[in-house]
Amino acid sequence: MKYFFILLLLNLSFLEKASAANGQPKEGPWSEYFQSQINARPHDLVTQAFGLIKNKKNATIIDLGAGNGKDIVNILKAGAIVYVFDADPESVNIIDKRFKYYVRSNKLLIHQMFFEDIKTLPKADMIIALCALPFMKKDKLMSFWKIIQESLNPNGIFVGTFFGEKHYAKRDPKQPKLFRLSREEILNLFTHFHILNFYEEIEYDESSSKSWGSDQFDHRYKIIARKKG
Ligand SMILES: C[S@@+](CC[C@H](N)C(=O)[O-])C[C@H]1O[C@@H](n2cnc3c(N)ncnc32)[C@H](O)[C@@H]1O
Known part of the structure; x- marks a missing residue:
């Protein structure tokens, strides 16, 4: 029994190494989020924005930080060319498997890159x-x-x-850090755009408030904007 247990442990560590060598990413910082969203539909905001694109079949769309790819499902179905940029190997792996047909037919181009390292992006009709x-x-x-x-x-x-300035929620310290922007800072980003939709949402986060012992909020700005012609 003891030998069997040791053998099992050895096998597990062998399997772990083998899967790393095969390029199979281990659980990353976003694993839980990707799994929680696995059956999620495309976000309404993206559906609304894609509705503004006239020639969908010939459009080029970029999804920055695409996660598990939930937001590109209908865009790919509509025939558009999609570029995905995400730094996370797990994201890239999920998207590659999930949309194999589109990858093979060169309709989906996946780039594993940090935004910080991107020097140029393809010309696009919409950026998510x-x-x-x-x-x-x-x-x-x-x-x-x-x-x-x-x-x-x-x-x-x-x-x-x-995220807005009031966005505070208890997070695992291992989770990636985030930054917040004021309403004015966000509006300043859009001086070369016509803002079509600007939603500000602030929700009281009850469970975080309880565990922090002070008021915590989920504060987000959701924006659809058209670049000036
Ligand atoms: C919270 S998830 C959002 C995923 C998807 N957009 C959604 O709304 O479901 C954040 C995504 O952005 C990616 N990401 C975060 N920081 C990044 C960076 N600096 N460069 C590239 N990708 C990044 C993560 O890998 C992850 O897939």
């Missing part, structure tokens, strides 16, 4: 950045924002979210 940009290094946001603006064709659509 849902719950993604606030996790990059804050001091790199403005230079990346310039790249986003340059990538968008005239009248191109940006759809994305940012």
